[in-house]
Amino acid sequence: MENKNKYPINKPEAEWREELGEKRYHILREKGTEFPRTGEYNLTFEDGTYACGACHTPLFESNSKFESSCGWPSFDDAIEGAVEYIKDTTHGMMRTEILCSNCGSHLGHVFNDGPTETGQRFCINSLSLDFQKQ
Numbered sequence: 001m002e003n004k005n006k007y008p009i010n011k012p013e014a015e016w017r018e019e020l021g022e023k024r025y026h027i028l029r030e031k032g033t034e035f036p037r038t039g040e041y042n043l044t045f046e047d048g049t050y051a052c053g054a055c056h057t058p059l060f061e062s063n064s065k066f067e068s069s070c071g072w073p074s075f076d077d078a079i080e081g082a083v084e085y086i087k088d089t090t091h092g093m094m095r096t097e098i099l100c101s102n103c104g105s106h107l108g109h110v111f112n113d114g115p116t117e118t119g120q121r122f123c124i125n126s127l128s129l130d131f132q133k134q
Helices: 013-030
Strands: 048-052 058-061 083-088 095-100 106-111 121-124 129-133
Touching (some): 013 106, 058 129
Antiparallel strands (some): 048 058, 048 129, 083 095, 095 106, 106 121
């Protein structure tokens, strides 16, 4: 993980792996991606808060979630200060990666093609999230 020592929550990768299990560890700590339309929260639209699946920091409010038809949970805004933005040029693309600002875990990417007034589409892996119903 990039600059992992700068985060308030900093654990050895072996500890993260044990706590998260293989699938979540792959997404959150190894920057993996779920297959589209397979995630638990893709079509969840209940009131509540979406938190980091690793450290449980609140990241997104349900009122910012929308159906984007991209296959992953999509939000038009993050809770202020909850995410970190990193330039990502992997796979021959220019993207902005989203990390939890509390533990540095990978959440997904943000794009400037959102349908709301923010113009943003945070495309997030369900395995990167825990939903706390209101």
